[in-house]
Amino acid sequence: MSCDHIGIGLIGFGTVGSGVWNTLQKNGSLITKRTGTGSLQIRKITVRDLDKKREGNAPAELFNTDWTETVHDPSVDLVIELIGGKSVAFDLISAALIAGKPVVTGNKALLAERGAELFALSKKHNTPIHFEAAVAGGIPIIKAVQDSLVGNRIKSLVGIINGTSNYILERMTVAGLSYLEALTEAKDLGYAEADETLDVNGWDAAHKAILLASLSHGFLIDPAEVYVRGIEKVRPIDIRFAKELGYVIKLLSIVRENKDGSIELRTQPSFIPASHILAHVNGVFNAISVDTDAAGEGLFYGRGAGQDPTASSVVADLVEASRLMAQPGPHRGFLPYEEKGSIQPINDTSTAYYVRFDVTDRPGVIAEISQMLADAGIGISGTHSPVNPDNPDADFVDLVFQLHTAPFGLLRDTLAVIEKLDCINDRPTVFRIEQLATS
Amino acid sequence: MSCDHIGIGLIGFGTVGSGVWNTLQKNGSLITKRTGTGSLQIRKITVRDLDKKREGNAPAELFNTDWTETVHDPSVDLVIELIGGKSVAFDLISAALIAGKPVVTGNKALLAERGAELFALSKKHNTPIHFEAAVAGGIPIIKAVQDSLVGNRIKSLVGIINGTSNYILERMTVAGLSYLEALTEAKDLGYAEADETLDVNGWDAAHKAILLASLSHGFLIDPAEVYVRGIEKVRPIDIRFAKELGYVIKLLSIVRENKDGSIELRTQPSFIPASHILAHVNGVFNAISVDTDAAGEGLFYGRGAGQDPTASSVVADLVEASRLMAQPGPHRGFLPYEEKGSIQPINDTSTAYYVRFDVTDRPGVIAEISQMLADAGIGISGTHSPVNPDNPDADFVDLVFQLHTAPFGLLRDTLAVIEKLDCINDRPTVFRIEQLATS
Numbered sequence: 001m002s003c004d005h006i007g008i009g010l011i012g013f014g015t016v017g018s019g020v021w022n023t024l025q026k027n028g029s030l031i032t033k034r035t036g037t038g039s040l041q042i043r044k045i046t047v048r049d050l051d052k053k054r055e056g057n058a059p060a061e062l063f064n065t066d067w068t069e070t071v072h073d074p075s076v077d078l079v080i081e082l083i084g085g086k087s088v089a090f091d092l093i094s095a096a097l098i099a100g101k102p103v104v105t106g107n108k109a110l111l112a113e114r115g116a117e118l119f120a121l122s123k124k125h126n127t128p129i130h131f132e133a134a135v136a137g138g139i140p141i142i143k144a145v146q147d148s149l150v151g152n153r154i155k156s157l158v159g160i161i162n163g164t165s166n167y168i169l170e171r172m173t174v175a176g177l178s179y180l181e182a183l184t185e186a187k188d189l190g191y192a193e194a195d196e197t198l199d200v201n202g203w204d205a206a207h208k209a210i211l212l213a214s215l216s217h218g219f220l221i222d223p224a225e226v227y228v229r230g231i232e233k234v235r236p237i238d239i240r241f242a243k244e245l246g247y248v249i250k251l252l253s254i255v256r257e258n259k260d261g262s263i264e265l266r267t268q269p270s271f272i273p274a275s276h277i278l279a280h281v282n283g284v285f286n287a288i289s290v291d292t293d294a295a296g297e298g299l300f301y302g303r304g305a306g307q308d309p310t311a312s313s314v315v316a317d318l319v320e321a322s323r324l325m326a327q328p329g330p331h332r333g334f335l336p337y338e339e340k341g342s343i344q345p346i347n348d349t350s351t352a353y354y355v356r357f358d359v360t361d362r363p364g365v366i367a368e369i370s371q372m373l374a375d376a377g378i379g380i381s382g383t384h385s386p387v388n389p390d391n392p393d394a395d396f397v398d399l400v401f402q403l404h405t406a407p408f409g410l411l412r413d414t415l416a417v418i419e420k421l422d423c424i425n426d427r428p429t430v431f432r433i434e435q436l437a438t439s
Numbered sequence: 440m441s442c443d444h445i446g447i448g449l450i451g452f453g454t455v456g457s458g459v460w461n462t463l464q465k466n467g468s469l470i471t472k473r474t475g476t477g478s479l480q481i482r483k484i485t486v487r488d489l490d491k492k493r494e495g496n497a498p499a500e501l502f503n504t505d506w507t508e509t510v511h512d513p514s515v516d517l518v519i520e521l522i523g524g525k526s527v528a529f530d531l532i533s534a535a536l537i538a539g540k541p542v543v544t545g546n547k548a549l550l551a552e553r554g555a556e557l558f559a560l561s562k563k564h565n566t567p568i569h570f571e572a573a574v575a576g577g578i579p580i581i582k583a584v585q586d587s588l589v590g591n592r593i594k595s596l597v598g599i600i601n602g603t604s605n606y607i608l609e610r611m612t613v614a615g616l617s618y619l620e621a622l623t624e625a626k627d628l629g630y631a632e633a634d635e636t637l638d639v640n641g642w643d644a645a646h647k648a649i650l651l652a653s654l655s656h657g658f659l660i661d662p663a664e665v666y667v668r669g670i671e672k673v674r675p676i677d678i679r680f681a682k683e684l685g686y687v688i689k690l691l692s693i694v695r696e697n698k699d700g701s702i703e704l705r706t707q708p709s710f711i712p713a714s715h716i717l718a719h720v721n722g723v724f725n726a727i728s729v730d731t732d733a734a735g736e737g738l739f740y741g742r743g744a745g746q747d748p749t750a751s752s753v754v755a756d757l758v759e760a761s762r763l764m765a766q767p768g769p770h771r772g773f774l775p776y777e778e779k780g781s782i783q784p785i786n787d788t789s790t791a792y793y794v795r796f797d798v799t800d801r802p803g804v805i806a807e808i809s810q811m812l813a814d815a816g817i818g819i820s821g822t823h824s825p826v827n828p829d830n831p832d833a834d835f836v837d838l839v840f841q842l843h844t845a846p847f848g849l850l851r852d853t854l855a856v857i858e859k860l861d862c863i864n865d866r867p868t869v870f871r872i873e874q875l876a877t878s
Contacts, residue, residue, distance in 0.1 A: 023590050023733050031590055033657065033776040036769055132587070138734030140587030148571070148579030151462050151470055151754030218472065277719065277740075294462050294751035295577030298741030301716075302734060312733035315590030329766035330475055337472040 004038045006322040009070035009101075011046040011092055012082030013063075016106060016133070018056050019311030020080065020318075021045075025057070031319060037326060040318050044070040067092045071099060078321050080314060081105040090114055093129070097121040102325065102333075104317040106133030106310060109198070112207040116220050119335055128324065128333025130317035135208040136161050136286040138309025139302040140316065144290070145215045146334060152292035154216035156256040158436060161208045163284035163304040164192045164199035165231045165251040169269070170282045172239050173248060179234060191284055201230035202251065206267040209253035212288075213265050215334060216255060219341035221265065227346040229268035233429065238356060241384065241400055242431075245354075247271040248279045252434060262344040271354055271433040278436065289436070297437055347409025352381070352433040355415070357399045358426040365399065365423050376414040379404035396425055402433070443477040445761040448509035448540075450485040450531055451521030452502075455545060455572070457495050458750030459519065459757075460484075464496070470758060476765060479757050483509040506531045510538060517760050519753060520544040529553055532568070536560040541760040541772075543753055545572030548637070551646035554659050558774055567763065567772025569756035574647040575600050575725040577748025578741040579755065583729070584654045585773060591731035593655035595695040597875060600647045602723035602743045603631045603638035604670045604690040608708070609721050611678050612687060618673060630723055640669035641690065645706040648692035651727075652704050654773060655694060658780035660704065666785040668707040672868065677795060680823065680839055681870075684793075686710035687718045691873060701783040710793055710872040717875065728875070736876055786848025791820070791872040794854070796838045797865040804838065804862050815853040818843035835864055841872070 010017055024031075024040055032039050045058060046067045064070060071079055071092055079096040081089050081103060089110050096103050098121065105111070111118065111131055122129050132142040136159070145154065160166050164186055171182040183200070186192035198204045206228040210221050231251055242249050249269050256264040272279055277299060281287040286304025291297050303309035324332050359365050366383055373380060382402040403411070415428050449456055463470075463479055471478050484497060485506045503509060510518055510531055518535040520528050520542060528549050535542050537560065544550070550557065550570055561568050571581045575598070584593065599605050603625055610621040622639065625631035637643045645667040649660050670690055681688050688708050695703040711718055716738060720726040725743025730736050742748035763771050798804050805822055812819055821841040842850070854867050 019733075027590055027592060027733070030592065034585075034589055036774070036776070139737060140583050143582065143587050144579050147759065148582050148755045149751065150473055150758045151466055151751055153466060153469065277716075280716065280719075292751070293466075294458075294747040294754070296742040296745075296748050298578060298739075300737075300739060302729075302737030306735075308733040309735050312588065312590055312731070315733070316587045319589045320586065323771065324766075327763075327766035327768035327771075332762065332766075335475070337475070 006038050006040050006325070007043045007075045007077045008040060008318065009044045009046070009073060009076035009079045010042050010082070011067050011070055011079065012084070013045050013047045013054065013058070014082065015307045016310045016314065017045070017082045018054065019307035020314045021056050021058050023308065023311045023315050031315070035319055035323065037319070037322055040322060043075045044073050046070045068095070071095045071101065076101065077325060078102045078104065078318070080318070081107060082314075084109070086110050086113060090118070093118060094121055097125050097127045097129070100125055100127050102128050102130065102321040104130045104133070104314055104321060106131065106314065108134040108204070108207040108211060112210040113223055115214065119220070122333060123331065123335050126331050128321065128331060130321050130333060131211070132317050133310050133313040135211055136288060137302070137304040137306060138312045139286055139288065139300050139304065140313065141212070141288050141300050142215065143316070144300060145212060149290070149292055149295060152294045154257065155291045155293060156254070157212050157216065157288055157290050158278065159209065159212070159253045159286070159288035160250055160278060160281050161253055161286050161288065161304060162199055162205040162251055163286060164196065165205070166281065167191050167284050168200070169231060169234065169249055169251065172234065172236060173243070176236065178236055179232065200232055202228040202267045205251060205253045209255055209265060209267055213255040213263055214336065217257065217263055217341055218336055218338035220336050221343060225343040227266040227268070231269050234269050235429070237398055238429065238431065241354070241356070242271055243274070245402065246274050247433065248274050249431065250278060258344055262342040264344045264349050266346060266349065269431060271431050272436055276436050291437055347412065348407055350405050350407050351435065352405050353403040353411060354431045354433055355401045355403060356429040357401070357424055359397060359399045360423045360425060361395055361397045362423060368421060368423070369401065369418055372418050373401070373403070373414060376410060378406045378411060378414060444480050445477050445764070446480055446482045446514045446516045447757065448483045448485070448512060448515035448518045449481050449521070450506050450509055450519065451523070452484050452486045452493065452497070453521065454746045455749045455753065456484070456521045457493065458746035459753050460495055460497050462747065462750045462754050470754070474758055474762065476758070476761055479761060482514045483512050485509045507534065510534045510540065515540065516764060517541045517543065517757070519757070520546060523548070525549050525552060529557070532557060533560055536564050536566045536568070539564055539566050541567050541569065541764065543569045543572070543756040543760060545570065545749060545753065547573040547643070547646040547650060551649040552662055554653065558659070561772060562770065562774050565770050567760065567770060569760050569772060570650070571756050572749050572752040574650055575727060576741070576743040576745060577751045578725055578727065578739050578743065579752065580651070580727050580739050581654065582755070583739060584651060588729070588731055588734060591733045593696065594730045594732060595693070596651050596655065596727055596729055597717065598648065598651070598692045598725070598727035599689055599717060599720050600692055600725050600727065600743060601638055601644040601690055602725060603635065604644070605720065605725075606630050606723050607639070608670060608673065608688055608690065611673065611675060612682070615675065617675055618671065639671055641667040641706045644690060644692045648694055648704060648706055652694040652702055653775065656696065656702055656780055657775055657777035659775050660782060664782040666705040666707070670708050673708050674868070676837055677868065677870065680793070680795070681710055682713070684710070684841065685713050686872065687713050688870065689717060697783055701781040703783045703788050705785060705788065708870060710870050711875055715875050730876055786851065787846055789844050789846050790874065791844050792842040792850060793870045793872055794840045794842060795868040796840070796863055798836060798838045799862045799864060800834055800836045801862060807860060807862070808840065808857055811857050812840070812842070812853060815849060817845045817850060817853060
């Protein structure tokens with residue numbers, strides 16, 4: 001590394017990778033003026049297929065198909081990993097760290113699932129991993145939590161951090177689409193990947209929440225301990241009920257510190273008050289509401305994905321990495337600082353609930369279910385059973401119970417008994433009704 | 440400086456100063472774990488009056504009344520300035536920089552008005568000034584603009600960055616209070632200083648906007664070039680008209696880059712659409728909406744003032760400063776990177792407008808004013824002259840014109856002629872109607 005230039009190896013030249021190239025082309029000299037450091041030069045680019053037609057003006061001689069060539073090139077001082085996945089990406093990040101080359105990545109799944117190995121390597125080789133691009137695209141939430149809130153206990157983070165799910169839920173709410181119609185629309189518009197699985201099953205958001213929890217509380221988290229539900233089972237009738245009751249349904253990721261120090265960490269579609277600021281986060285936008293002991297309540301809002309927003313975060317990390325390289329010293333990236341921590345078992349977490357039963361309509365159903373809930377000590381704040389406008393004489397009806405705050409495990413056990421009643425036709429649908437701070 | 444501890448000199452132990460003490464007491468060991476650096480130790484505290492009763496448990500032997508004692512103490516590695524004002528604060532910050540001791544300050548007025556001298560010293564002595572606490576309390580907007588958005592052209596920043604004004608306007612809007620009633624309430628609740636001048640005349644917000652503009656565009660700004668109006672002249676009738684027309688009035692600070700590279704930089708009470716997210720920023724909260732070429736639209740929201748939020752930002756700067764001290768190298772704080780830039784003359788800035796005339800009610804008034812506006816080429820989108828509910832038979836009435844987008848200078852010149860009409864009883868009241876991005 002010379003002082004005048006930072007050599008970059010870029011592995012992956014898809015949407016975000018070419019966005020990084022474009023941003024450095026467009027704003028490179030502005031960045032150099034602002035930082036007073038050397039220019040950021042992409043010197044090697046690894047792709048899967050050299051013959052693929054690409055946008056942008058990256059010279060052909062930069063490209064190769066072998067990441068080892070890029071990582072070990074002596075003119076490459078730091079490595080950007082943007083290929084995704086958990087095997088090749090793991091290998092190349094490991095190789096870069098071992099070679100003492102800082103890594104910039106947006107790979108949330110890899111860091112959430114194999115962070116223990118990677119951060120151990122990062123520590124051993126005193127070489128940081130930068131991952132602003134891994135959470136919420138262009139929103140600088142990693143730096144906010146890690147640096148700006150360093151003097152705070154992070155009491156809670158509540159985020160809408162998957163734009164695809166948020167878009168689908170919005171379209172179901174605003175346009176009355178079914179889940180599948182909204183998904184198809186999202187794919188047509190390029191808001192959902194060809195394989196939408198990780199977006200809609202909640203795991204993309206959960207991976208991000210795991211990273212935010214580790215940053216906030218210092219310990220690495222086993223994804224197996226985390227409760228995750230996606231939006232695939234949200235039905236128009238739930239959207240409609242939510243609206244009638246003054247709520248909207250959002251895929252929420254919650255990281256909350258309990259009084260006993262355990263961390264509540266879960267991702268699921270939840271009812272939130274229609275008046276809450278998070279209810280107004282629409283389309284592919286992301287937002288994270290933060291509550292801390294000193295700074296108090298805050299909100300970070302912006303574009304959660306896409307070429308340029310994510311490239312913006314990669315470039316911020318590049319600048320940070322290059323500055324740290326110019327000033328050798330103690331490790332400045334994230335490292336776990338607690339040996340272990342405790343994730344609260346999901347059965348112990350408590351909220352209010354919306355439960356929708358698919359019942360055979362006969363007298364006594366509400367009384368029967370109510371009695372069983374009462375026997376379990378679960379309070380009812382309301383029941384609703386509107387006529388189905390599409391089929392007013394249906395025998396099967398939707399019966400909704402709004403329940404007071406109760407432990408999730410107790411509710412689960414109680415519902416397991418209730419669903420054996422012969423008037424119940426299907427497993428009940430449960431959404432949490434979240435108590436959110438009024439900001 | 441030993442590697443194990445960072446010695447801090449704290450000058451000023453009012454609300455924020457004691458907040459910093461408390462935060463370090465409460466979360467000091469957490470900070471050390473997170474950062475892996477030495478502990479942050481306050482070793483000297485300078486106050487005006489040693490005998491004043493203070494909250495907190497700072498030992499008496501730390502206190503003195505002479506800042507030179509604190510700045511030049513060999514056990515003090517860096518200096519926090521929290522006394523405010525522009526003379527003693529200037530002297531002590533200068534002395535610290537000359538001594539090579541990094542400075543953390545929340546003094547927006549000083550940096551906005553004497554930044555040229557201070558940043559020159561900062562550069563000369565390769566010693567940074569950190570000022571996250573100077574803008575928007577607990578919201579990490581300085582770091583966001585300086586670091587997270589380093590790869591972006593900052594197209595615009597639109598902020599509600601004075602909590603006192605925002606509280607007063609909210610109370611006028613929600614509770615129908617007069618300006619003076621709302622101001623009195625704000626003082627009673629401790630939301631306004633005994634001397635509220637800088638808060639309500641717009642200069643507190645303008646100082647912050649000047650700093651944001653310098654960070655975004657790299658050049659220092661002469662406050663004399665900046666257009667600033669406060670909220671003192673907002674009347675209940677304007678609040679009411681705004682509501683009827685679908686707007687709310689907010690004290691807005693705007694930093695916007697024009698196509699020719701000049702910067703529009705102004706602070707004034709403005710009409711914004713009631714549906715815009717900034718319209719929902721209430722009470723003492725602050726928010727800054729940011730638009731950039733890569734990250735796109737974003738919003739940062741949180742507590743804009745107060746003991747703990749501001750202390751949170753001071754502590755973040757302390758950590759940043761102490762890390763940089765451990766890794767000597769090139770200057771890492773803000774330095775201007777453009778020799779000069781251009782602030783767009785306020786007369787050249789264009790928006791739509793609300794203009795309220797105090798007129799003597801007689802036939803022909805609307806026609807006369809309309810004709811003069813038409814002669815000037817200023818379009819009218821509506822006129823309103825409701826009956827005064829308190830005095831339906833009044834001869835003097837309020838006549839409101841909504842005007843299409845026009846240069847401010849043209850409007851000013853035209854109004855200067857209109858106000859000479861004998862039916863006009865007072866200088867017209869003008870508010871801008873802002874076109875804000877839909878986020």
